Amino acid sequence: MSYVIHGATGAQGAPVAATLAASGAPVTALTRNPGAAVAGTRVRAVDLDFADALADAYRGARGVFAHLPLGAPQDRLRHARNIVTALNTARPDRVVFSTSGGTPVEHADPAVTTVIDGLKDSGLSHAVIAPRLFLENLLLPPVVNGAREQGVLRYPLPARHPVSWVSHLDVADAAAALLHRPDITGLVEIGLHPAATGPELAEAFTAHLGHPVTYEALTPAAFGDLLTPLLGTDAAAGVAGLYDFLTTLPDNAITPDQSAQTLLGLNPRSPLRWLTDTLR
Template identity: 55%
Template sequence: MSYVIHGATGAQGTPVLNRLKAAGKPVVAAARKAGTADDGTPVVAARYSSVDELTAAYEGADGVFVHLPIGPEEERAAYAGTIVAALSVARPGRVVVSTSGAVVDSPGSPLQAGADAAVPTLIRGLEETGLSYAVIAPRLFLENLLLPPVLDAVRAEGVLRYPLRADFPVSWSSHLDNADAAAALFDRTDITGTVAVGQHPGLTGPDIAAAFGAHIGRTVSYEPITPEEFGRQLSPVIGAGGAAGVAGLYAWFATATENTIAADNSAQRILGLKPRSAHQWLEEVGR
């Protein structure tokens, strides 16, 4: 019996895998090809497009951690279908899903994902399986602030440039906070539904700039930029297609007044887990 971790070499999956290993739980990484990772972790072939591979990976598992990869929405929706089909057959003991920032728990917000979007489709299908499950719902990841165009400007110029209004509060969280919540939810099988992960109340751009300033020992100001400019800065780093997608996401954020979680379904209330402050996170990641 083991825990199957999707994206175990990526930003979200790696901290979950490490957190479970530190707790002494047996883990298996789900990837395109089977083998053994450099640290000795077994790897099973589990392509999102293959119901058979996913079913084989999930069978007998104590738990599965899954999140949809970045890509075209129609492709992600198809993956949601194959994942649910495999879970329905394999029947693992527990499933924990990360929304990766898709908003699924704020129906009054313009940022709420549509019912037919990939992540809500995955959650709805998972609910229909009758399996024990929980959903982690972060908003924006602090790790986004480590992108070279962002971090370089902080260090070289003392300016945090980001495509959010200065008065726009966000329930920032780190991948480490997400992993803490995932590990807790694998043990807390009494909890079903959505658990929001992030700062409450939310932090604004100047708040984050102040945290950077405290970390590096100099004044850091905040300068909002347009989503289009952010996309141009990111294009050499993640490619034109990915940069365009990111720019579109932040343009969408501009339609709302905030991107924050509610207190009633927060990890703080449900799990007793307080997310790292921006300064704590910077100290921990050592940037």
């Protein structure tokens, strides 16, 4: 019986697969790329458009880590329904689903809520990881290059908007722990507490890069324009729309009582520690 990891060659799934494999656990790495290789795992090419193939991959699994890839809303909703159908068919021992960040769960998009509601209705042992914004977003070239070359960290949030930032590495730690902890069910929020503002992120970049870095708030539309060459028009517009919504909220902070700190005893990396570990 192995642990089945969605998107195991991607930003979210790869750290989960690596964490489990390093512990000696058997891991099946799901990917859309049949030629992919993931150290310490058995790779299986599966397309989210086919619920039967997903069910075959899940069948007999000790646990499944799932999340939804970026894409058009109709594609994400179809994938969500296929994941729920496959889970109900295969009945793995445990499921951990990540909302993949962005908004609080109560404002999640229909695809995310489809999986969450499907898990609740399934009767399967499960937990839902709810990160907010990923620190790895700050490594996007238009963001990190501005900090490195111009001393300006540009991001589409007001300067005093607190966010419970979190790394993919912290999500992996929580996912691996939750796959082994069927006693913890429901929602697990993950991210910094207290939440950090833009200028506080700039202070971490200053300390890491060794030169002054200030914070500059971009409009979501301007950020979308910067991302279009990287992500394409539709995906960049979706990101801009997300930040349009986030700027209407007073903050994007976790609830401490439902946090990984409280429920799992896991403290997320500080921005400076994350920079030290990831940005050379």
